[in-house]
Amino acid sequence: MSTPPVTAPLLSAKGLRLxxxxxxxxxxxxxxxxxGEFLAIIGPxxxxxxxxxxxxxxxxxxxxxxxxxxxxxxxxLKPRAIVRRGIGRSFQLPQLFTEHTVLENAALAVASRLGPxxxxxxxxxxxxxxxxxxxxxxxxxxxxxxxxxxTLNEGARKLADIAMAxxxxxxLLLMDEPTSGVxxxxxxxxxxxxxxxxxxxxxxxxxxEHDMDVVARFADRVAVWSQGRIAxxxxxxxxxxxxxxxxxxxxxxxxx
Amino acid sequence: MTPSDDxxxxxxxxxxxxxxARETLLAIIGALALVLCAWAIPWLKFVLTIAxxxxxxxxxxxxxLRAGQVSFxxxxxxxxxxYTVAFVAPGTPEVLLLLPLAALLAAALGLVIGLFVVRYRDxxxxxxxxxxxxxIYSLLEKMYAVTHGTDGIRxxxxxxxxxxxxxxxxxxxxxxxxxxxxxxxxxxxxxxxxSPMGRALAGIKTRETRLEFMGLxxxxxxxxxxxxxxxxxxxxxALVAMTSRHVTPQLAYWTSSGELVFIAILGGAGSAxxxxxxxxxxxxxxxxxxxxxxxAWQMILGGVLLVVILFAPGGVWGxxxxxxxxxxx
Ligand SMILES: Nc1ncnc2c1ncn2[C@@H]1O[C@H](COP(=O)(O)OP(=O)(O)OP(=O)(O)O)[C@@H](O)[C@H]1O
Ligand SMILES: [Mg+2]
Numbered sequence: 351m352s353t354p355p356v357t358a359p360l361l362s363a364k365g366l367r368l369x370x371x372x373x374x375x376x377x378x379x380x381x382x383x384x385x386g387e388f389l390a391i392i393g394p395x396x397x398x399x400x401x402x403x404x405x406x407x408x409x410x411x412x413x414x415x416x417x418x419x420x421x422x423x424x425x426x427l428k429p430r431a432i433v434r435r436g437i438g439r440s441f442q443l444p445q446l447f448t449e450h451t452v453l454e455n456a457a458l459a460v461a462s463r464l465g466p467x468x469x470x471x472x473x474x475x476x477x478x479x480x481x482x483x484x485x486x487x488x489x490x491x492x493x494x495x496x497x498x499x500x501t502l503n504e505g506a507r508k509l510a511d512i513a514m515a516x517x518x519x520x521x522l523l524l525m526d527e528p529t530s531g532v533x534x535x536x537x538x539x540x541x542x543x544x545x546x547x548x549x550x551x552x553x554x555x556x557x558x559e560h561d562m563d564v565v566a567r568f569a570d571r572v573a574v575w576s577q578g579r580i581a582x583x584x585x586x587x588x589x590x591x592x593x594x595x596x597x598x599x600x601x602x603x604x605x606x
Numbered sequence: 607m608t609p610s611d612d613x614x615x616x617x618x619x620x621x622x623x624x625x626x627a628r629e630t631l632l633a634i635i636g637a638l639a640l641v642l643c644a645w646a647i648p649w650l651k652f653v654l655t656i657a658x659x660x661x662x663x664x665x666x667x668x669x670x671l672r673a674g675q676v677s678f679x680x681x682x683x684x685x686x687x688x689y690t691v692a693f694v695a696p697g698t699p700e701v702l703l704l705l706p707l708a709a710l711l712a713a714a715l716g717l718v719i720g721l722f723v724v725r726y727r728d729x730x731x732x733x734x735x736x737x738x739x740x741x742i743y744s745l746l747e748k749m750y751a752v753t754h755g756t757d758g759i760r761x762x763x764x765x766x767x768x769x770x771x772x773x774x775x776x777x778x779x780x781x782x783x784x785x786x787x788x789x790x791x792x793x794x795x796x797x798x799x800x801s802p803m804g805r806a807l808a809g810i811k812t813r814e815t816r817l818e819f820m821g822l823x824x825x826x827x828x829x830x831x832x833x834x835x836x837x838x839x840x841x842x843x844a845l846v847a848m849t850s851r852h853v854t855p856q857l858a859y860w861t862s863s864g865e866l867v868f869i870a871i872l873g874g875a876g877s878a879x880x881x882x883x884x885x886x887x888x889x890x891x892x893x894x895x896x897x898x899x900x901x902a903w904q905m906i907l908g909g910v911l912l913v914v915i916l917f918a919p920g921g922v923w924g925x926x927x928x929x930x931x932x933x934x935x
Contacts, residue, residue: 407819409815428818429818429819430818430819430820430821430822430823433818433819433820433821434821438819439819441816445813445815445816445819446813446816447805447808447809447812447813447816448812448813449808449811449812450805450808450809454805457802458802458805458806458809458820459820461802462802462806462820462821462822463820463821465802465822467801467802467803468801469797469798469801469803469804469830470794470797470798470801471801471802472797472800472801473800473801473802473804473805474800478802514816514820515819518820518821
């Protein structure tokens with residue numbers, strides 16, 4: 351790799367600490383996410399991966415430390431304010447509006463980005479409908495656009511969940527286990543779809559992942575989480591080959 | 607039409623078209639049936655006007671139900687609308703001024719109370735509304751000098767666009783206004799529920815967290831619905847006062863709120879028509895059951911509701927719309 355120009359990190363977390371009773375879910379997290387990169391987070395169950403995403407999106411407030419997004423402190427902001435600044439997230443358990451169709455879910459996300467709206471504007475007005483349909487097509491979800499969200503299989507549900515986050519046009523997208531619960535056969539295809547869409551839209555991505563093949567193939571860097579700390583950080587080839595990581599994290603992770 | 611044609615049409619128009627067509631058809635039939643009944647059986651005009659007025663108020667209950675919330679105090683807004691008419695009519699008897707005034711005052715109270723109650727959900731939301739409505743009830747009951755307590759206030763003579771009408775004409779005028787407003791608010795609620803606001807409102811029931819992560823404030827979404835529901839409550843209450851020509855604190859009592867929830871479930875929450883189907887069914891059952899068995903009409907109403915909950919959870923609207931669907935309308 352040639353020496354890259356010095357760029358400022360898009361997200362910069364310093365000294366994040368958060369304990370639930372005696373459990374240290376974050377025990378001094380320092381992490382810089384660089385613009386344009388795909389950063390994978392791996393680590394055993396309960397290591398604090400979701401907690402990191404929750405702190406970065408304003409859902410949980412750390413007891414100590416600071417988080418900057420694009421040079422601005424975001425600690426203490428509400429989730430919806432952080433979303434408006436350009437951090438999107440998807441969920442370990444997909445959060446879709448189950449009684450609405452997939453298209454309505456996507457259109458609602460598009461509309462909320464373009465709001466505020468009059469209460470008399472139909473959700474499926476042509477502009478929003480087309481953008482939502484276009485989004486679903488890119489995610490390979492066009493065939494299920496008219497299906498109720500609760501009728502989808504797990505893979506499609508995960509994609510729809512991420513599509514709603516992408517509809518908000520985030521600059522940074524935090525994805526919590528985008529492939530968990532997805533059948534092994536579908537997994538690679540789903541990640542490929544995802545990565546293609548995100549690269550096209552120039553989104554920086556952080557994703558929690560248990561599948562080391564996915565990590566090796568798609569991540570630019572890997573951060574290894576362990577008991578609320580980052581145990582290792584670097585390119586996948588180097589980190590995944592580390593015997594300590596293999597014993598302590600990958601060994602445990604594959605049993606998850 | 608071939609199946610592929612059908613799908614093409616559906617994609618352009620959206621999948622809700624058949625349901626909308628059924629709704630419109632049913633609304634037209636319903637409105638005609640009401641006019642016919644009012645014409646054929648003159649004393650029913652009064653009952654049907656009250657039913658339409660309550661239906662408008664129940665539209666507000668329906669909005670909150672969409673968000674998964676049940677208010678057990680909603681009749682406080684009816685009472686505000688009704689007492690506005692009773693207080694102001696002696697000075698300003700004009701119906702066309704009294705109605706918007708009642709709507710405005712109810713919406714203003716809805717905003718004040720809403721700012722507080724939209725922080726709560728489920729049982730807390732329901733009970734807080736109940737508690738606040740009981741405060742309003744006791745104010746109306748205890749401030750005898752102003753409200754004449756439980757005796758209530760007789761509503762002074764009204765004018766319609768400046769005209770004083772004779773009794774029969776006035777009854778028709780009230781019926782016509784109620785029907786017009788019912789159609790208007792029904793269309794408004796239907797459009798609202800199909801807008802991003804209305805969809806986000808339904809999202810409060812299933813995925814409130816996601817709303818926040820879409821950059822929306824769930825409280826604001828619910829507050830808008832709450833104020834609109836209060837406004838419609840005020841309009842319903844004003845119409846009740848103008849029609850019955852008498853207001854009492856009973857309007858704000860918790861049993862009156864329970865009645866509105868009862869009507870919402872009876873009519874069905876699936877459509878903006880539900881509240882009117884429910885209110886008409888409710889008032890008719892009440893009138894006829896009371897005439898037939900005097901003291902037992904509440905039992906009959908209870909029985910009707912039990913049957914609806916057990917066998918037709920979609921309410922009267924659910925029954926009628928599936929009948930129409932079966933016929934391919
Ligand atoms: N809101 C909470 N209240 C109490 N404890 C919590 C809360 N959130 C997380 N924890 C605890 O903090 C620790 C880290 O949880 P977290 O969900 O971040 O782990 P994770 O790395 O995402 O695990 P998994 O791979 O199972 O998703 C766990 O011990 C968890 O039980
Ligand atoms: Mg997790």
